[in-house]
Amino acid sequence: MHIPTIAEFFPPTIAFEGTIFEVNRITLVRLLSAVVVSALFWVAASRARLVPGRGQNVAEMALDFVRVNIAEEVLGEKRARPHVPLLTTMFFAILAMNITGVIPLLNIASTSVVAVPLLLAVVAWIAFVVAGIRAHGAVGFISSSLFPSGVPWPIYIILAPIELISTFILRPATLTIRLMANMLAGHLLLLVFFAMTNYLFVEASAALKPVGALAFAAAFAFTLFEIFVAVLQAYIFVLLTAVYISLSQEAH
Amino acid sequence: MEITGDIATIGYGLATLGPGIGIGLLVAKTQESVARQPEVAGQLRINMFIGMALVEALGLIGLVAGFLF
Numbered sequence: 010m011h012i013p014t015i016a017e018f019f020p021p022t023i024a025f026e027g028t029i030f031e032v033n034r035i036t037l038v039r040l041l042s043a044v045v046v047s048a049l050f051w052v053a054a055s056r057a058r059l060v061p062g063r064g065q066n067v068a069e070m071a072l073d074f075v076r077v078n079i080a081e082e083v084l085g086e087k088r089a090r091p092h093v094p095l096l097t098t099m100f101f102a103i104l105a106m107n108i109t110g111v112i113p114l115l116n117i118a119s120t121s122v123v124a125v126p127l128l129l130a131v132v133a134w135i136a137f138v139v140a141g142i143r144a145h146g147a148v149g150f151i152s153s154s155l156f157p158s159g160v161p162w163p164i165y166i167i168l169a170p171i172e173l174i175s176t177f178i179l180r181p182a183t184l185t186i187r188l189m190a191n192m193l194a195g196h197l198l199l200l201v202f203f204a205m206t207n208y209l210f211v212e213a214s215a216a217l218k219p220v221g222a223l224a225f226a227a228a229f230a231f232t233l234f235e236i237f238v239a240v241l242q243a244y245i246f247v248l249l250t251a252v253y254i255s256l257s258q259e260a261h
Numbered sequence: 262m263e264i265t266g267d268i269a270t271i272g273y274g275l276a277t278l279g280p281g282i283g284i285g286l287l288v289a290k291t292q293e294s295v296a297r298q299p300e301v302a303g304q305l306r307i308n309m310f311i312g313m314a315l316v317e318a319l320g321l322i323g324l325v326a327g328f329l330f
Contacts, residue, residue, distance in 0.1 A: 015328050082303060183318045190321035245314050252311055 013200035042105040107239035121192035130181040141257030202228035269327040276323025283316035
């Protein structure tokens with residue numbers, strides 16, 4: 010039986026070993042999902058008509074979901090406008106790389122290794138810092154995020170370091186860990202149930218074989234749950250980015 | 262009887278308790294509020310997800326810590 014371990018996420022190198030361009034299975038899945046997403050939107054955009062067809066309708070609904078239900082809901086219609094392209098790109102990039110976790114043959118979420126979530130979190134960090142600097146100026150932004158108003162001044166001695174850590178370090182750190190750990194946990198969960206099914210069907214005694222059906226049902230249910238988690242994590246990541254942008258734009 | 266395994270597993274089990282209670286409370290209270298005032302459901306849902314993300318992070322840190330240490 011194949012017992013899932015953390016080594017699952019560090020497959021052997023395929024090409025360019027020893028350089029920073031090392032390619033392994035997960036990197037290939039990433040490239041594939043990038044190509045697929047780009048191709049899908051390219052096809053949808055190149056055939057765009059004033060009266061949308063079926064494919065264009067789906068693409069427009071997906072784009073509208075990010076614009077209306079995330080960006081405009083959090084930031085308001087006017088403030089959302091400059092951030093919609095970034096948020097949309099992030100949403101579909103994360104969604105595509107999460108969903109590879111349940112696609113047969115690919116079977117690994119390419120966001121389950123720290124590199125991609127970290128990169129995305131850095132992008133989010135830059136986005137909300139730049140938004141804050143644009144709204145208040147560099148000095149204004151830093152002082153408004155470190156010294157929130159409405160507090161007696163001695164409290165600032167404690168509050169400023171807490172705000173510094175929570176705003177500029179914990180925000181990107183939790184974005185990274187949340188996305189990575191969710192996909193990692195999901196992958197391990199699926200592996201455990203499929204390995205259990207395999208073991209019970211192939212190696213267990215006859216009396217235990219029916220339990221294998223149960224394990225398979227659980228594996229199937231968790232596959233559906235993983236699809237839900239893939240969408241939910243993309244949603245939460247982008248939602249929190251929008252919230253952070255909104256918080257740094259608002260004057261304290 | 263002898264039991265072998267990694268004590269970190271128990272640690273993760275414990276780490277899920279708090280966030281489990283937290284997410285339960287969050288969702289329950291949001292449902293209650295939506296039932297009272299369906300017109301602000303959108304705003305409540307967003308706040309719920311933000312809160313959930315923060316609570317969930319604790320459970321996930323427990324998971325990652327199991328692999329790290």
